[in-house]
Amino acid sequence: MSMPPLASGAEGTEALRPLLDTVLDALTDGTRARGGPLPAGGPQAVAHRIRAAAGDVLPDKGDDNALHDLVRALTEGSADPAHPHCAAHLHCPPLAVATAADLAASALNPSLDSWDQAPAASELETLVARTLAAEAGAADAIVTTGGTESNQLALLLAREAHPGVRLVHGANAHHSLPRAAWLLGLPEPVTVPAPAGTLDPAALDEALTALPGPRGSLLVAATAGTTDAGLIDPLPQIAALCTAHGARLHIDAAYGGGLLFSERHRTKLTGLEHADTVTLDLHKLGWQPVAAGLLTVKNPGDLTALAHQADYLNADDDTEAGLPDLLSRSLRTTRRPDILKIAVTLKTLGRDGLGTLVDQVCANAREFARLVRTHPGFELYDPPTISTVLFRPAEATDDAVAAVRRKLLHNGRAVLGRARLDGRLWLKATLLNPHTRPDDLATLLKLVEGNTLR
Numbered sequence: 001m002s003m004p005p006l007a008s009g010a011e012g013t014e015a016l017r018p019l020l021d022t023v024l025d026a027l028t029d030g031t032r033a034r035g036g037p038l039p040a041g042g043p044q045a046v047a048h049r050i051r052a053a054a055g056d057v058l059p060d061k062g063d064d065n066a067l068h069d070l071v072r073a074l075t076e077g078s079a080d081p082a083h084p085h086c087a088a089h090l091h092c093p094p095l096a097v098a099t100a101a102d103l104a105a106s107a108l109n110p111s112l113d114s115w116d117q118a119p120a121a122s123e124l125e126t127l128v129a130r131t132l133a134a135e136a137g138a139a140d141a142i143v144t145t146g147g148t149e150s151n152q153l154a155l156l157l158a159r160e161a162h163p164g165v166r167l168v169h170g171a172n173a174h175h176s177l178p179r180a181a182w183l184l185g186l187p188e189p190v191t192v193p194a195p196a197g198t199l200d201p202a203a204l205d206e207a208l209t210a211l212p213g214p215r216g217s218l219l220v221a222a223t224a225g226t227t228d229a230g231l232i233d234p235l236p237q238i239a240a241l242c243t244a245h246g247a248r249l250h251i252d253a254a255y256g257g258g259l260l261f262s263e264r265h266r267t268k269l270t271g272l273e274h275a276d277t278v279t280l281d282l283h284k285l286g287w288q289p290v291a292a293g294l295l296t297v298k299n300p301g302d303l304t305a306l307a308h309q310a311d312y313l314n315a316d317d318d319t320e321a322g323l324p325d326l327l328s329r330s331l332r333t334t335r336r337p338d339i340l341k342i343a344v345t346l347k348t349l350g351r352d353g354l355g356t357l358v359d360q361v362c363a364n365a366r367e368f369a370r371l372v373r374t375h376p377g378f379e380l381y382d383p384p385t386i387s388t389v390l391f392r393p394a395e396a397t398d399d400a401v402a403a404v405r406r407k408l409l410h411n412g413r414a415v416l417g418r419a420r421l422d423g424r425l426w427l428k429a430t431l432l433n434p435h436t437r438p439d440d441l442a443t444l445l446k447l448v449e450g451n452t453l454r
Contacts (some may be wrong), residue, residue: 026068030076037413053072078415084441086432101343111334136257141296143251147176147284149295152180155177157277161302162216166217171212178191179424197221198233223251224251225252276299361436368429368444392426
């Protein structure tokens with residue numbers, strides 16, 4: 001058997017060309033076979049098709065058709081975030097240009113744990129991360145796998161700056177924040193009410209006043225784009241309270257951070273610039289393939305908490321000789337160059353192009369909310385803040401709301417999320433596809449109407 005070709009090196013591109021055609025054909029075949037936003041039949045049907053395609057996963061002799069067959073099977077059995085009726089989660093359809101850049105990253109395979117493995121990628125990461133940090137009013141940023149890792153790192157940096165720091169967060173905060181406090185061995189977090197889906201400043205003031213400790217011993221976590229409803233906490237008021245009480249401020253803008261690209265919507269993030277750390281996540285409202293997260297820091301000195309040495313990666317004499325220390329830019333060792341796809345996207349689309357995408361999905365959400373509001377058979381939770389719309393069939397029970405969602409999933413007709421707010425269960429449409437048209441939205445509402453049990 002001849003040696004299989006490599007993706008990089010002098011012959012890498014020629015080896016990839018026919019394989020790319022195979023992958024593209026398999027994507028087309030699988031999408032056609034699926035025929036909708038989700039494979040029909042539920043978990044058992046999907047599992048059966050995947051097992052049939054995989055067959056003997058590790059055969060004695062290789063199968064030349066494996067690339068086509070498995071990519072096709074995976075495509076047929078995947079949720080398609082580009083389908084206008086796939087709108088459950090903060091799971092965006094990736095831009096073609098970002099996906100193409102990701103192919104280059106995979107082929108070159110730099111590892112961002114030492115400069116000699118990633119000379120150009122390390123410099124590109126520095127440039128792009130600091131550019132995005134400046135957008136959020138910060139000085140520097142590190143690349144992460146997404147919102148969860150960014151939130152965990154924010155708590156870690158706060159703990160190292162102020163040992164024993166205590167987290168104070170709204171009842172609307174992402175689950176990764178209290179979980180990070182547990183992982184880091186911090187005191188039990190304090191949860192502040194969020195009666196209208198956003199953190200209550202008066203309740204926060206009361207909580208900060210009642211909590212003892214020196215300046216910096218409290219970490220307030222606010223949210224700019226809640227997972228359930230896409231709501232934004234009153235950031236200026238929260239920042240003012242943190243200043244008055246000497247508390248550190250972290251803002252989880254994993255969802256809402258993309259509004260920074262829009263001249264029309266960026267004012268919703270006023271106050272973001274006061275945060276000590278900010279979570280950004282461009283595989284949400286940034287149309288990047290997973291993963292594309294960042295954590296911005298206002299004080300670059302906070303990052304010294306991540307300093308770590310392994311002589312084979314960042315020996316003192318190498319660092320003193322001018323080789324960049326990449327190991328101290330993350331808790332991970334091996335890291336792929338996720339910054340490349342982000343850099344290509346920023347450079348290709350520019351602020352105007354990205355802003356147009358943001359404006360379009362926000363407009364789609366307003367249009368869908370209008371359709372819900374004017375339909376006598378539906379109830380709207382509230383006008384959308386970003387691109388999430390919560391709605392439910394009027395007079396339906398919570399069991400009926402849950403059942404219609406599962407029925408649409410099982411039939412492969414639509415992918416909607418669920419959220420429990422004000423003690424009631426709501427269907428959630430998270431609209432992240434800028435190509436979605438008004439008639440797509442009208443059809444989605446009709447699908448829910450036609451599958452609701454009365």
